[in-house]
Amino acid sequence: MNTQLSRWFLGGSIYLTGWYYEGPALQASQMGAISLLLMAGFFSALSGDTLRIRPSPVEWLFGIAFLFAMLVGWMTGNVLSTMYGAMLLLVLLAIAFLVRHSRAADLIAVFRWAYVALVGTLLLLEHQALFASLSGSVEYGLGLVRYQPLGMNPNLSGLVYGGGALLFFQRYLAAQKGSQKAFALAMVVLCLFVLLAASARAGMLALGVAGSTGISLIALRGSRRSRMSLVFAAFIGLMVVVFKWADIKEYMSLILDLDSPTRGVESGATGRTDIWRAGIELVFSDGTLLFTGRGIRSALPEIIGFPVESSYINLALEHGLFFGSLITLAFVITACRALQQGLKPGHSRYQLFMVGLMFVFMLAQSFFNRYLIGVGNPYSLWILVLILQVNLKSISPAPIGRETFFPLNTHRTARIGS
8 A cells, every 4th residue: 555655646746747837836736746756755665665775876976966065055045955955855865765666667657657647638728739839830929839738848848748758669669568559659649749849949859869879779789670670660761751851841940940030040049059158157157166066956047147058057056066077977877878788789678778768868958958957847857766766786676577677787685674
């Protein structure tokens, strides 16, 4: 019962992080999501099925970085930053219990069902807005109408639903039954529809980077069967492009807003590059803060005067150059290890390989948003769970027949209390 309660609380937390309507409702949903996540960790620990696994280097790194940022906030008198640091430490502890549960392989299914609930809510409440934006609706004086799923910023929705497409494509690869594959593929398509309707170009670019990485590695190191599947898929895609090139070009030019004076090709991306330049200048403006950072959530627009449209600049501002670099390095190393071990010669593990691509997608997206470390949206929360889970030093094997994405190290271990 405790395990089931933990899963329901976690699912509720993920679902709430998908709601972004401005005002008191946003703060209520965000705080509710954090509370449910902490309850999920509590009931997971209460279940008695927690395995005895020592903290991984990634857990030590995140724990020390969050604690240091909290102390920086406290010493500078930034009460809000101190509270955020304490909250992240509690979240880290809750997730540590979740990933050490004997049935931790089920966590990915909880995230997928939460995504199903979110997409179902979009289709139920906002189907008209979704399909209007998907068709390339343009309003005079406003330009392209970008879809905002449940009030979410279009750029953030590129991260959330682009990542959701990867989650369900992984399920498509792992599913045994035709009905399961069909459902997973339908969810991939729906997530991509949201991505297109939001005109989330950073999300599309990040998916392109992840896809190109996967294709290149499979072409170089994949099995003969996977290479043949890749060639077949490329042939089908090429045929579609050849016969529908004019329609595809016209639609993509419209949905990507390429002719817009502010977002189009002629704008030269000056808005975002100016913001990045200002952020980098702020990072190096103070020698002490360059090392210590300013504390968690101290780089918000209302504090520094402009939005930081990059996770890497945001990490340097909030955690300092030292901890910010280490956190980024942890994601890069985890991605590389997952990709390498997922394509071991003669022993390919494509679910683990997809984990690596999920990190590649997140790293690419993080050039354009500040959510590499975060719990306020479904995909950032998933990535935080995932990086802790796959870096555990030891874990018990998943039950036969259950889906798992294979942690990077596997050994038997005892349960706490056994």
